[in-house]
Amino acid sequence: MSSSSGNRASYHHGSLREALVDGARQLLVETGEAGFSLNNLARRLGVSTAAPYRHFADRDALLAAVADGGYAQLDTALRTAAGESDGPADQLLLMGLAYLSFATENPAIFGIMFRPGPDGVKESNTKPFQVLVDVVESAQFAGALRDDVPPRILARTIWATVHGLSCIVLAGGLAHLELDDTPRRLAMDTLRTFLREERAS
Amino acid sequence: MSSSSGNRASYHHGSLREALVDGARQLLVETGEAGFSLNNLARRLGVSTAAPYRHFADRDALLAAVADGGYAQLDTALRTAAGESDGPADQLLLMGLAYLSFATENPAIFGIMFRPGPDGVKESNTKPFQVLVDVVESAQFAGALRDDVPPRILARTIWATVHGLSCIVLAGGLAHLELDDTPRRLAMDTLRTFLREERAS
DNA sequence: AACGAATGTATGAGACTCTTACAATGTAAG
DNA sequence: CTTACATTGTAAGAGTCTCATACATTCGTT
Numbered sequence: 107m108s109s110s111s112g113n114r115a116s117y118h119h120g121s122l123r124e125a126l127v128d129g130a131r132q133l134l135v136e137t138g139e140a141g142f143s144l145n146n147l148a149r150r151l152g153v154s155t156a157a158p159y160r161h162f163a164d165r166d167a168l169l170a171a172v173a174d175g176g177y178a179q180l181d182t183a184l185r186t187a188a189g190e191s192d193g194p195a196d197q198l199l200l201m202g203l204a205y206l207s208f209a210t211e212n213p214a215i216f217g218i219m220f221r222p223g224p225d226g227v228k229e230s231n232t233k234p235f236q237v238l239v240d241v242v243e244s245a246q247f248a249g250a251l252r253d254d255v256p257p258r259i260l261a262r263t264i265w266a267t268v269h270g271l272s273c274i275v276l277a278g279g280l281a282h283l284e285l286d287d288t289p290r291r292l293a294m295d296t297l298r299t300f301l302r303e304e305r306a307s
Numbered sequence: 308m309s310s311s312s313g314n315r316a317s318y319h320h321g322s323l324r325e326a327l328v329d330g331a332r333q334l335l336v337e338t339g340e341a342g343f344s345l346n347n348l349a350r351r352l353g354v355s356t357a358a359p360y361r362h363f364a365d366r367d368a369l370l371a372a373v374a375d376g377g378y379a380q381l382d383t384a385l386r387t388a389a390g391e392s393d394g395p396a397d398q399l400l401l402m403g404l405a406y407l408s409f410a411t412e413n414p415a416i417f418g419i420m421f422r423p424g425p426d427g428v429k430e431s432n433t434k435p436f437q438v439l440v441d442v443v444e445s446a447q448f449a450g451a452l453r454d455d456v457p458p459r460i461l462a463r464t465i466w467a468t469v470h471g472l473s474c475i476v477l478a479g480g481l482a483h484l485e486l487d488d489t490p491r492r493l494a495m496d497t498l499r500t501f502l503r504e505e506r507a508s
Numbered sequence: 509a510a511c512g513a514a515t516g517t518a519t520g521a522g523a524c525t526c527t528t529a530c531a532a533t534g535t536a537a538g
Numbered sequence: 539c540t541t542a543c544a545t546t547g548t549a550a551g552a553g554t555c556t557c558a559t560a561c562a563t564t565c566g567t568t
Contacts, residue, residue, distance in 0.1 A: 226479025
């Protein structure tokens with residue numbers, strides 16, 4: 107047995123790798139990415155500051171592991187949201203809201219997940235996108251979304267929209283515009299744009 | 308005369324504040340945000356590492372000044388793009404392309420401009436948004452955009468879309484999807500979604 | 509039981525941010 | 539012109555961080 111079971115008082119920690127990822131996530135939530143340090147994390151876990159390097163090549167490798175967990179969490183959040191309704195338009199709204207909620211509730215992790223860099227977004231993030239493509243496709247079939255745009259393109263656009271909205275909200279970019287928008291209303295107003303246009307007043 | 312005129316060999320630099328902002332922008336372009344340091348910048352400019360603190364409270368204050376410059380640059384880029392055509396749909400495409408180009412050509416500065424945090428996006432960024440609202444409004448009037456969504460909302464949505472697309476591209480999120488998309492095609496495919504739906508084949 | 513692999517520690521080099529005390533220079537009034 | 543003051547630079551260092559290296563302890567396997 108290699109993993110599980112918590113903190114020991116013995117020389118070997120027992121499950122330091124998991125403790126590092128968990129602790130990093132927690133520390134990120136508390137202090138944000140700016141206030142995060144490997145040293146601080148190691149002290150919290152009661153190990154030496156060199157110990158983390160037995161499990162992660164460097165600071166970025168640990169953050170990447172946290173990001174991987176974030177992708178998984180986002181994926182399940184989106185799938186759950188999609189499963190809470192049968193109406194394609196509803197599904198879209200719920201997924202958008204779930205995405206936005208994830209971002210605002212885990213700003214630091216969200217920031218790490220989509221940090222610019224050569225490492226890029228791993229294939230782990232292909233999964234959430236695929237769900238979106240499926241939902242978009244069925245929404246098009248149901249006539250809720252315009253069908254003169256290929257599903258992949260439309261899904262990509264909607265992803266970009268919700269992602270951009272999340273980034274802008276996190277950056278405080280809407281503070282000067284509308285202060286009283288609830289996330290739900292924000293997601294609705296935004297995603298309504300993609301629904302089939304209602305002609306006539 | 309307080310400013311202008313370059314680097315002196317005397318005790319006082321003469322225009323260290325501007326040199327710091329310019330040098331920071333340059334250093335950010337060369338090394339990215341991760342490789343950027345005040346110490347390094349000070350050495351490049353031939354001053355002591357404490358000198359920058361005479362002009363900026365801390366590292367973040369300097370980066371905020373660089374971000375301000377970025378907002379201005381983005382604003383003129385968008386206005387220029389909007390001025391290069393009379394057709395509302397064209398304007399929208401050109402502006403989107405300009406936004407995307409700015410992001411990909413200045414990834415570090417773009418990242419700093421929209422960094423999450425309490426400081427948020429300054430009012431400086433309200434200007435570029437206002438241009439977009441105007442263009443959207445006239446596009447709606449010309450019948451190029453659906454008019455069942457208020458211009459502010461539609462403009463906000465389009466901003467989110469283009470911003471999100473830029474972020475995703477910077478993060479490498481599209482690498483696994485479509486490798487051969489030119490930025491122009493990417494912007495076109497994305498923004499086409501907002502144009503008035505063409506009924507019939 | 510003993511050996512090798514895994515995992516943690518001790519120590520420290522080098523870099524960075526930011527502070528404090530001091531020195532040189534610009535500016536303006538007498 | 540000179541003196542007084544505000545501005546802007548330097549020198550030195552405290553405290554933190556990442557990461558490397560050498561060593562210690564424990565685990566698993568034979």
